[in-house]
Amino acid sequence: MIKILGISAFYHDSAAALIIDGEIIAAAQEERFTRKKHTPDFPVNAVRYCLEHSGYTIDELDAIVFYDKPLLKFERLLETYYAFVPRGLRQFIVSIPVWLKEKMFLKKMLYEGLAEIEKYNKKKLKLLFPEHHLSHAASAFYPSPFKEAAILTVDGVGEWATATICQGKDNKISLLKEMRFPHSVGLLYSAFTFYLGFRVNSGEYKLMGLAPYGNPKSEQTKNFIKLINKEIVTVKDDGSIWLNQKYLTMQQV
Amino acid sequence: MAESEILNYATGLKMVNESKWEKLFGFPAVKPDGKIEQKHCDLAYAIQKITEDIVIKMAKEAKRITGSDFLCMSGGVALNCVANGKLVRENVFKEIFIQPAAGDAGGALGAAQIAHHMYFDQKRETPLNGDSMKGAYLGPDFSDKEAVISFKKHKAVYHYIDSFDELCSEVSDLIDKGNVVGWFQGRMEFGPRALGNRSILGDARNKEMQKKLNLKIKYRESFRPFAPSVLIESSNEFFDLPVSSPYMLLIADVNKERRNTLPENYNELDLWEKLYFERSDVQAITHLDFSARVQTVHKETNPRYWQLINTFKEKTGYGIVVNTSFNVRGEPIVCTPEDAYKCFMRTEMDYLVVNNFLLKKTEQPDWKNRDKWMVEFKPD
Numbered sequence: 001m002i003k004i005l006g007i008s009a010f011y012h013d014s015a016a017a018l019i020i021d022g023e024i025i026a027a028a029q030e031e032r033f034t035r036k037k038h039t040p041d042f043p044v045n046a047v048r049y050c051l052e053h054s055g056y057t058i059d060e061l062d063a064i065v066f067y068d069k070p071l072l073k074f075e076r077l078l079e080t081y082y083a084f085v086p087r088g089l090r091q092f093i094v095s096i097p098v099w100l101k102e103k104m105f106l107k108k109m110l111y112e113g114l115a116e117i118e119k120y121n122k123k124k125l126k127l128l129f130p131e132h133h134l135s136h137a138a139s140a141f142y143p144s145p146f147k148e149a150a151i152l153t154v155d156g157v158g159e160w161a162t163a164t165i166c167q168g169k170d171n172k173i174s175l176l177k178e179m180r181f182p183h184s185v186g187l188l189y190s191a192f193t194f195y196l197g198f199r200v201n202s203g204e205y206k207l208m209g210l211a212p213y214g215n216p217k218s219e220q221t222k223n224f225i226k227l228i229n230k231e232i233v234t235v236k237d238d239g240s241i242w243l244n245q246k247y248l249t250m251q252q253v
Numbered sequence: 254m255a256e257s258e259i260l261n262y263a264t265g266l267k268m269v270n271e272s273k274w275e276k277l278f279g280f281p282a283v284k285p286d287g288k289i290e291q292k293h294c295d296l297a298y299a300i301q302k303i304t305e306d307i308v309i310k311m312a313k314e315a316k317r318i319t320g321s322d323f324l325c326m327s328g329g330v331a332l333n334c335v336a337n338g339k340l341v342r343e344n345v346f347k348e349i350f351i352q353p354a355a356g357d358a359g360g361a362l363g364a365a366q367i368a369h370h371m372y373f374d375q376k377r378e379t380p381l382n383g384d385s386m387k388g389a390y391l392g393p394d395f396s397d398k399e400a401v402i403s404f405k406k407h408k409a410v411y412h413y414i415d416s417f418d419e420l421c422s423e424v425s426d427l428i429d430k431g432n433v434v435g436w437f438q439g440r441m442e443f444g445p446r447a448l449g450n451r452s453i454l455g456d457a458r459n460k461e462m463q464k465k466l467n468l469k470i471k472y473r474e475s476f477r478p479f480a481p482s483v484l485i486e487s488s489n490e491f492f493d494l495p496v497s498s499p500y501m502l503l504i505a506d507v508n509k510e511r512r513n514t515l516p517e518n519y520n521e522l523d524l525w526e527k528l529y530f531e532r533s534d535v536q537a538i539t540h541l542d543f544s545a546r547v548q549t550v551h552k553e554t555n556p557r558y559w560q561l562i563n564t565f566k567e568k569t570g571y572g573i574v575v576n577t578s579f580n581v582r583g584e585p586i587v588c589t590p591e592d593a594y595k596c597f598m599r600t601e602m603d604y605l606v607v608n609n610f611l612l613k614k615t616e617q618p619d620w621k622n623r624d625k626w627m628v629e630f631k632p633d
Contacts, residue, residue, distance in 0.1 A: 002373055006365030008357050015358035017391075017443075019365045022375060027391040027443040029358045032588040037630070043361075049393050065368040067360035130367045139363030140327035142370065143386045144350035147379045149323035150315040154308065154330035165315045168325065171370040171377040176318055185307050186329050191269050192300040196293055197283030207297050208335055209477035210289065212542040213524055214298020220291075224299035227277055233303065239311030247273050 003056055006135075008067040009042045010109065012201055016046035018054055024143065026053040038202065042113030051117070058120035066110060068132040133161045134173060141168035155186050162186065163240075183243050188233055191248055289524060305336040312345050322347040327363070331355040331502070332445065334546050338504035341496060353389045353500035354444035362443075388554030389500060390450055392441025395590050400607045403591035407598075410616040414609050417557065421564040424606060428456050429569055432603035433470055435579055437593045438557050442586070446501045447578035448548060449482055449558035451586050451593075453602065455537065455575040457481055462537040464529065466577055469601035472627075473582040476528065479575045480546040481538040484562050487572030488549050491535065501548040507532075507539050537575045548576060583630035 006017040009030075017027035026049065031037050033045030051057065058064075107127060114120060130138075137151045151166040151173065162184030165177040189207070190200045198206045214221055229235070234242040275281050280292060312324060324346040331337065332355045341349060352359050369375050397413075404411050414420040427434055434454045442448045453470060455462045467474050480501055481491070488494055494505035511533045522530065533539040540546075552559040566572035579587045581600060587593045590607045597605040597612065598620040605612040 002369060002375060004365040004368050004373075006361040006363070006368075008359075008361035008364070011357055013357040015354070015361040015443075017362040017365050019362075019369060022366070022369050022377065024362065024385060024387060024391060027354070027358075027362055028393065028441065029354075029443070029585075031585040032392070032441060035585055035592070035629075037583065037585045053393065063368050063372070065364040067357070067364040128364075128368050128372060130364055130372070134367045134371070135360050135363040136327055137325075137363070138367035138370075139354070139359040140325035140331075140350065140352045142363075142366040142377060143352065143380075143384050144323070144325045145380050145382075145384050146323040146325065146348070146350065148321060149325045149350075150319040150321040150346070151325045151327075152311055152315050152331075153326070153328040154311065155328040163311060163328075163330075165311070165318060167319045167321070171375065173367070173371070177314070185304060189300065189304055189330065189333075192296070195269050195271075195274055195282045196297060197285050197287045197289075199285070204329070204333075206476060208301060208333055209475065209540075210294055210297040211301035211335070212298070212540055212544070213291075213294035213476065213527065214301075215291070215295060215520065216298060216302075218295060221295040221298055224278065224296050225302060228299055228303055231277055235303070235307055235310065237310065238314040238317075239307055239309075240314075241307060247270055247277075 002062045003054070003060060005047065005050060005061050005064045006067065007043060007047065007064060007110070009113070010040050012040060013038050014040055014043040014046070016043045016050050018050035018056075020054065022142075026050040042109065042116070044113060044116045047114070048117050058114055058118060059124060061125075063126040063128050064110070064114070065128045065130060065135075066106065067135050068129055133164045133166070133175060133178065137164060137166040137168070137173050137175075141166075141173055144168075155184065179240050182245065182248070183241050185241060187248070188241070188243060294524070301335065304330070304333065305339050308333070308336045309340055309343055309345070312340055312343070316345050324349045325352070326350070327352040327355045327359060329356050334502050334504050335544070337502055338544070341503060348496070350384055351500065351502045352444075353386060353442075353446065353502065355502075356445065358444060382553065383499075383551075386443075386500075388551070389443050389446075389448060390440040390555065391443040393588065394440045395608075397608055397610070400590040400610055403589065403594055404610070404612075406591070407594055408618045409594060409612060410618075411607075411610045411612045414611055417560070417609060418564075420606070420609055420611065421561045422568075423611065424454075424561060424604070425565040425568050427604055428454060428565060428574060431456060431459050431461070433462075433465060433601070435593060435597050435602050435605040436558075436561070437579065437587070437590065437605070437607045439555075441588055444500070446548070447576065447586055448499070448501065449550060449555050449576060451579040451588075452482070452576045453579050454482075455479075455577075457535040457537045457573050457575045458569075458571060460531060460536055462575060465601075466537075466575065471577070471582050472600075474525070476524070477546070478528070478536075478538055478540050479577045480548060481535065481573050482548045482550050482558070482562060482576040484559065484566065484572035485549040485551050487566065488547070491573055492545060492547055494547055494549075497549045497551070498547045499549055499551055499554065501546055504540075504544045504546050507535065507543050507545055511535065512539075512543055535571075535573060538573075581630060 014030040028046045030043035148169040163179040492505040
């Protein structure tokens with residue numbers, strides 16, 4: 001029997017999921033237990049629930065797998081471990097092999113989080129960090145009713161690959177095409193979410209709800225569509241997009 | 254693109270160059286909770302339309318390079334159920350599966366699965382009946398004993414209804430009479446939607462239901478009407494939906510014969526007048542454009558919820574109820590019986606059902622000022 005725990009943490013909506021021999025046994029979001037909406041905290045309670053529900057301990061797991069959020073890693077790493085001025089940042093990143101360090105940093109955070117749950121043998125623990133886009137595509141393909149399928153992932157804010165097209169066949173997923181940061185549909189949508197007064201990362205839903213109040217036939221609406229297409233986003237035939245960064249210079253607030 | 258700017262994407266909540274946007278669209282950024290005017294709605298329409306077009310083009314490209322008849326989707330944008338609904342209607346693929354926990358939470362599941370199949374190289378069995386998400390009911394459940402402990406802690410008055418048939422019959426009558434019922438059963442849902450195990454239910458036909466749920470339960474006004482849970486067997490009676498939608502991730506149009514004619518001055522009404530205008534015989538779930546965000550309910554994945562709605566159908570002819578998540582605005586969906594009882598007492602919900610227990614609001618002890626949830630949970 002192969003028992004695997006998946007963990008998503010430190011970004012937005014932390015969660016844990018346990019699968020045994022490929023069957024989904026338990027999965028939950030941490031916010032439900034701590035009562036803090038979209039909590040990024042290490043999912044102590046969700047992991048504990050998954051273990052209790054299945055009757056297994058951390059030592060009995062075959063692997064613990066972490067859902068990577070590439071951009072987040074930069075952010076957290078730098079925030080926590082280094083003091084810096086924003087101007088010096090660019091140089092800092094290009095000159096230091098962060099990837100190595102940041103993996104160690106993540107490991108440390110994971111070890112600490114797990115220690116809050118129960119005692120376990122660190123040496124025996126197999127920690128895996130699959131490629132981000134694969135995890136994402138996996139959650140769409142493996143539970144699906146299809147033997148083979150096209151897989152489309154379209155992400156929100158804070159990722160390198162902002163959209164991918166993969167193919168799933170039997171137990172394998174292969175990446176065929178990807179669109180990269182900062183050209184992102186999620187980002188584009190979130191920018192309008194922000195501009196229209198809603199909260200990024202949770203207010204997108206409100207924007208979608210507001211859209212039908214728009215008048216599709218009005219000159220104003222048509223003009224808006226024209227302006228967005230002319231100035232902010234170029235949409236190519238294959239669905240890939242190019243965002244005009246002049247409109248999207250992110251500012252820290 | 255400078256790396257420093259990239260970093261700001263990750264932390265920065267200020268996402269746009271406001272002066273440039275103001276120049277382009279002719280109005281400043283809306284302040285949080287600012288007044289929404291027609292131009293804002295038109296811009297929302299514009300970006301939604303563009304997003305839909307992009308998603309459809311991407312799907313067509315996925316079709317072109319894979320040649321597959323089937324599509325799987327995940328990621329934050331996959332929660333845009335309006336775009337999903339359009340994609341289904343485009344008929345690019347024969348069938349589409351969307352991961353219900355499409356955002357970050359689902360990444361935990363995907364990470365475990367990719368390790369199982371590609372690191373440990375384990376075979377994959379294609380699920381025989383539908384997907385293998387178990388209806389997304391993957392969270393904790395709570396025993397009667399655990400429920401009673403919570404009730405006693407708060408000196409709650411509760412009734413145990415031995416027969417589930419009887420409970421369904423009673424709750425159906427309560428919903429039919431216009432009551433709002435908290436419905437707590439079995440394992441909690443994984444992902445952002447409440448799918449009938451942590452839900453607040455009401456009568457979709459009731460003309461006051463939308464207002465009541467907005468103002469007395471959720472304490473916020475939403476542009477979107479509430480979502481319906483409809484028996485899969487009744488889905489065609491209400492919606493133009495050729496497929497099932499077990500995870501509330503697709504929108505569909507309300508059937509034409511159920512719609513009311515709109516008045517001539519309809520376009521001049523303000524936002525809230527439009528929202529509350531009676532558009533169909535299932536008013537509480539019909540959006541401005543006659544769409545609804547549908548959850549189809551299946552006996553195989555949720556027999557208890559299915560039975561409740563089926564009982565309601567036997568009594569009223571309508572195999573459909575309003576389903577909104579069991580929480581107040583800004584609060585995560587309830588997890589435990591105690592969370593449910595607190596939410597029940599904080600709001601003007603009329604009844605609460607936990608497993609086979611039925612609780613009536615008017616029988617409960619006074620709750621006033623017992624807690625400060627309005628401070629605890631910030632508005633969305």
